[in-house]
Amino acid sequence: MSVFLQYLANGLTMGSVYAIIALGYTMVYGIAKMLNFAHGDVIMIGAYISFCVTSYLELPAIVSVLAAVAVCTALGILIEGLAYKPLRQAGPLAVLITAIGVSYFLQNAAQLIWGATPKNFTSIVSFPVPEGLRAYNVSAVGIVTVVACLVIMAGLMWFTGRTKMGKAMRACSEDKAAAQLMGINVNRTISMTFAIGSALAAIAGVLLCSYSPVLQPTTGSMPGIKAFTAAVFGGIGSIPGAFVGGILLGIIEAMAQAYISTSLANSIVFGVLIVVLLVKPAGLFGKYVPEKV
Amino acid sequence: MAQRIMSVEHINVYYGAIHAIKDVSFDVDEGEIVALIGANGAGKSTTLKTLSGLLRSTTGAIEFMGEDIMHTMPDVLVGKGLAHVPEGRRVFQQMTVEENLEMGAYTRPNSEIAPGLERVYAHFPRLKERRGQVSGTLSGGEQQMLAMGRALMSSPKLLMLDEPSMGLAPLLIEQIFQIVQELHAAGTTILLVEQNAQMALSIASRAYVMETGRVTLSGTGAELLDNDEVRKAYLGGN
Numbered sequence: 001m002s003v004f005l006q007y008l009a010n011g012l013t014m015g016s017v018y019a020i021i022a023l024g025y026t027m028v029y030g031i032a033k034m035l036n037f038a039h040g041d042v043i044m045i046g047a048y049i050s051f052c053v054t055s056y057l058e059l060p061a062i063v064s065v066l067a068a069v070a071v072c073t074a075l076g077i078l079i080e081g082l083a084y085k086p087l088r089q090a091g092p093l094a095v096l097i098t099a100i101g102v103s104y105f106l107q108n109a110a111q112l113i114w115g116a117t118p119k120n121f122t123s124i125v126s127f128p129v130p131e132g133l134r135a136y137n138v139s140a141v142g143i144v145t146v147v148a149c150l151v152i153m154a155g156l157m158w159f160t161g162r163t164k165m166g167k168a169m170r171a172c173s174e175d176k177a178a179a180q181l182m183g184i185n186v187n188r189t190i191s192m193t194f195a196i197g198s199a200l201a202a203i204a205g206v207l208l209c210s211y212s213p214v215l216q217p218t219t220g221s222m223p224g225i226k227a228f229t230a231a232v233f234g235g236i237g238s239i240p241g242a243f244v245g246g247i248l249l250g251i252i253e254a255m256a257q258a259y260i261s262t263s264l265a266n267s268i269v270f271g272v273l274i275v276v277l278l279v280k281p282a283g284l285f286g287k288y289v290p291e292k293v
Numbered sequence: 294m295a296q297r298i299m300s301v302e303h304i305n306v307y308y309g310a311i312h313a314i315k316d317v318s319f320d321v322d323e324g325e326i327v328a329l330i331g332a333n334g335a336g337k338s339t340t341l342k343t344l345s346g347l348l349r350s351t352t353g354a355i356e357f358m359g360e361d362i363m364h365t366m367p368d369v370l371v372g373k374g375l376a377h378v379p380e381g382r383r384v385f386q387q388m389t390v391e392e393n394l395e396m397g398a399y400t401r402p403n404s405e406i407a408p409g410l411e412r413v414y415a416h417f418p419r420l421k422e423r424r425g426q427v428s429g430t431l432s433g434g435e436q437q438m439l440a441m442g443r444a445l446m447s448s449p450k451l452l453m454l455d456e457p458s459m460g461l462a463p464l465l466i467e468q469i470f471q472i473v474q475e476l477h478a479a480g481t482t483i484l485l486v487e488q489n490a491q492m493a494l495s496i497a498s499r500a501y502v503m504e505t506g507r508v509t510l511s512g513t514g515a516e517l518l519d520n521d522e523v524r525k526a527y528l529g530g531n
Contacts, residue, residue: 178379181383
């Protein structure tokens with residue numbers, strides 16, 4: 001039983017990281033209707049920024065997180081403005097290919113700047129974990145990650161449900177021309193969405209590398225793809241869906257590694273995704289709103 | 294003399310190679326209901342989209358409240374007092390009735406939302422009953438009311454309505470036109486695009502007839518109702 005709870009703790013930690021990344025994916029998809037495949041690489045940039053601030057500038061951890069968030073937010077706005085905005089009228093395929101291009105660009109830029117040799121990331125969180133929890137392999141990073149994930153999800157639900165800007169985002173996600181006729185600046189709203197998604201990616205990057213400390217230019221790609229899977233699993237575009245999808249994916253992965261096979265874990269994760277999509281094509285929380293025309 | 298709200302001179306609009314609007318000119322003065330009538334494909338909706346900035350004219354001039362708006366973005370125009378209720382209503386289906394109305398007041402300060410809601414609910418009591426309901430579940434007539442209420446939330450100087458009667462049962466059409474007249478009586482200037490010429494002409498101060506992208510006739514509502522050509526082409530008379 002205690003071994004099971006240890007695996008569960010690991011699954012929840014990774015699941016929360018996936019959920020934070022998936023929330024960024026789902027926000028951008030929901031509003032801009034595009035898959036930002038470079039999202040995973042923004043995570044990696046965020047982790048490198050945090051690494052530089054703590055290791056080279058020797059500033060406190062919290063400063064490094066703020067720096068990572070600031071840089072990634074700016075990077076998100078920049079990527080959207082330079083790469084995606086000119087393609088607003090183009091087909092989805094052109095945008096998708098551009099996103100893949102941006103992804104490779106970021107990986108190669110990181111390799112030029114920081115080199116291909118993996119860096120050893122020092123965890124930004126360290127506080128004594130209560131004795132009772134430590135028995136189950138619960139780490140300080142794990143606790144912070146789960147709490148951060150819950151806070152972010154609740155924050156996004158509040159933002160999109162209660163604030164003027166958040167509601168304007170939902171309006172843009174449904175009908176951009178009608179949103180414009182309400183006086184909503186659609187370009188600025190999309191830009192804002194990328195800023196939020198990229199800020200979340202920065203936080204995810206720092207937490208991811210605090211939990212599994214190897215940082216290299218490809219660090220973001222696998223978690224990025226898995227988080228995308230989690231977002232689809234939960235129903236892409238849905239905030240609670242991304243959250244539940246991320247957590248479930250983390251737990252399934254941890255259990256598969258523990259009880260079935262480490263090398264098959266990824267196949268099992270994606271296998272579960274396929275089964276879920278066969279049964280519920282819109283994902284767990286996919287929206288089917290009855291529409292009268 | 295009443296203030297000129299909208300003045301359109303010699304505009305031309307193309308969809309790729311298709312010349313959709315050909316040298317169209319007209320104007321709307323404060324306190325009027327101006328109707329654009331004509332058959333399907335005559336260019337009425339295209340004209341409205343050009344006025345609200347969703348499409349661009351390659352020539353001529355468009356002035357709103359005396360200001361050149363040829364290159365103004367649609368979202369900026371809303372703030373200046375131009376509201377466009379698009380064809381097919383286009384309400385935000387997954388948002389509630391009240392959230393849709395709040396979106397209509399996007400350009401207004403938050404303090405205006407509550408009085409705006411009160412004003413809209415006074416014109417459309419049905420919307421008040423359904424304020425918490427997701428808009429996608431409303432009937433066609435209710436969605437039309439919501440689209441009109443949403444536009445009113447921006448306190449427009451000019452309200453442009455694109456085919457408010459489309460797809461509605463005759464009784465509902467009467468109700469919608471009744472409301473249009475109420476809004477007009479309450480001081481709203483209205484530019485109305487309609488295929489239902491009879492209804493539109495009966496409430497219009499002035500009207501323009503469009504055919505294949507051109508304005509071919511204009512006059513007061515009463516004049517056009519009596520016009521032989523209009524009767525033959527649009528009113529099913531002889």
